[in-house]
Amino acid sequence: MRxxxxxxxxxxxxxxxxxxxxxxxxxxxGWSAQITSPGAEVTSMNGVTVRAQQGLNFAAEADAVLIGxxxxxxxxxxxxxxxxxxxxxxxxxxxxxxxxxTLLLARLGLIGDLxxxxxxxxxxxxxxxxxxxxxxxxxxxxxxxxxCGCLAAPYLAAWMIARLAGPAEAEAALHxxxxxxxxxxxxxxxxxxxxxxxxxxxxxRSARRS
Amino acid sequence: MRxxxxxxxxxxxxxxxxxxxxxxxxxxxGWSAQITSPGAEVTSMNGVTVRAQQGLNFAAEADAVLIGxxxxxxxxxxxxxxxxxxxxxxxxxxxxxxxxxTLLLARLGLIGDLxxxxxxxxxxxxxxxxxxxxxxxxxxxxxxxxxCGCLAAPYLAAWMIARLAGPAEAEAALHxxxxxxxxxxxxxxxxxxxxxxxxxxxxxRSARRS
Numbered sequence: 196m197r198x199x200x201x202x203x204x205x206x207x208x209x210x211x212x213x214x215x216x217x218x219x220x221x222x223x224x225g226w227s228a229q230i231t232s233p234g235a236e237v238t239s240m241n242g243v244t245v246r247a248q249q250g251l252n253f254a255a256e257a258d259a260v261l262i263g264x265x266x267x268x269x270x271x272x273x274x275x276x277x278x279x280x281x282x283x284x285x286x287x288x289x290x291x292x293x294x295x296x297t298l299l300l301a302r303l304g305l306i307g308d309l310x311x312x313x314x315x316x317x318x319x320x321x322x323x324x325x326x327x328x329x330x331x332x333x334x335x336x337x338x339x340x341x342x343c344g345c346l347a348a349p350y351l352a353a354w355m356i357a358r359l360a361g362p363a364e365a366e367a368a369l370h371x372x373x374x375x376x377x378x379x380x381x382x383x384x385x386x387x388x389x390x391x392x393x394x395x396x397x398x399x400r401s402a403r404r405s
Numbered sequence: 406m407r408x409x410x411x412x413x414x415x416x417x418x419x420x421x422x423x424x425x426x427x428x429x430x431x432x433x434x435g436w437s438a439q440i441t442s443p444g445a446e447v448t449s450m451n452g453v454t455v456r457a458q459q460g461l462n463f464a465a466e467a468d469a470v471l472i473g474x475x476x477x478x479x480x481x482x483x484x485x486x487x488x489x490x491x492x493x494x495x496x497x498x499x500x501x502x503x504x505x506x507t508l509l510l511a512r513l514g515l516i517g518d519l520x521x522x523x524x525x526x527x528x529x530x531x532x533x534x535x536x537x538x539x540x541x542x543x544x545x546x547x548x549x550x551x552x553c554g555c556l557a558a559p560y561l562a563a564w565m566i567a568r569l570a571g572p573a574e575a576e577a578a579l580h581x582x583x584x585x586x587x588x589x590x591x592x593x594x595x596x597x598x599x600x601x602x603x604x605x606x607x608x609x610r611s612a613r614r615s
Contacts, residue, residue, distance in 0.1 A: 208422040208423075208425055209422060212453075213419050215453070216451065217419075222451070228451075236456075241438070243425065243455060246453070246455075246456075248453065331585060345581075347584035371555075374543075375553040376542050376554075388584070
């Protein structure tokens with residue numbers, strides 16, 4: 196599985212990197228989640244400059260695409276040339292967005308009138324784009340998911356893993372990153388947040404893998 | 406407050422960046438948490454190359470220092486020249502380490518025989534360095550704290566904020582990054598993990614600020 200983590204200047208470090216670390220837990224099974232940006236480098240909201248691992252054309256090729264948030268998303272949401280470079284196909288790809296990233300998904304026409312998650316600052320803009328915002332950390336409709344609150348990033352990553360490798364793999368990745376002494380509780384809460392309460396794993400997993 | 410996030414090749418992205426984002430929530434109050442590395446660039450365990458914002462000499466000047474984990478920490482723990490460049494003063498600085506970062510703190514002589522947190526892979530090396538490892542996400546002794554499990558990074562950041570700006574500021578930073586719909590619960594759990602149950606805030610805060 197190849198996963199594009201769409202990352203633009205002004206990006207929130209938690210959104211992009213938490214998902215990247217968790218998704219790459221499956222590197223041994225051939226997974227690769229990479230920082231995907233318009234330019235050769237991208238600088239975060241707190242001034243950290245990162246070398247892009249992929250260009251925006253990778254978003255069209257990837258098996259899954261994740262759009263984090265950032266302090267300049269509203270500007271990008273009005274940039275037709277930039278939006279035109281992001282070619283996503285929800286029939287073939289899993290697509291996730293977080294906080295203000297939901298605004299980009301809305302502008303790309305990938306949310307429609309379905310409920311979605313975003314932050315309070317972005318909410319009026321997302322509502323203006325016709326989306327109904329709900330007070331939840333995560334929601335998925337078919338192949339498109341939205342999440343909000345930086346630390347909902349593990350939920351998006353776990354949803355992608357559950358959908359593409361099965362719930363047991365999602366639980367294992369969450370277990371690894373959870374705080375020591377809170378692991379079982381954390382995994383149960385995260386799996387419930389993405390609609391996969393613990394114990395459902397086996398059935399869903401075989402269904403997904405078949 | 407100036408905070409050095411010590412980051413070496415092979416670093417875990419969650420440890421370094423989650424703390425960086427949370428600590429920089431106080432940028433408006435003059436806080437600055439920066440990626441601090443031996444070279445001009447540093448590459449993560451999943452191949453992301455980041456431009457260092459500070460060199461290792463910054464660790465000696467900073468008000469607080471945080472050491473994340475990584476896949477090459479055992480190698481660094483045996484590198485006397487590297488360890489010699491990390492000059493920390495627990496009498497003046499707050500110092501935190503996460504997972505395998507605890508091994509570096511132990512080799513720097515900053516843990517002694519006090520209980521500390523680390524991961525299962527690093528545990529035998531930390532024990533070998535004379536440290537008693539406990540099954541908890543976070544523990545602090547005076548100005549030195551250790552945490553483990555990537556997603557215990559917010560606990561280390563919150564502890565630094567609580568100590569240097571007061572518990573109410575720590576709660577506010579945690580509230581911002583917590584998942585939507587789980588914020589109150591998340592803040593309460595995190596504050597309890599760092600030994601500051603909610604409601605204690607006002608008293609501790611004025612004590613810290615006085």
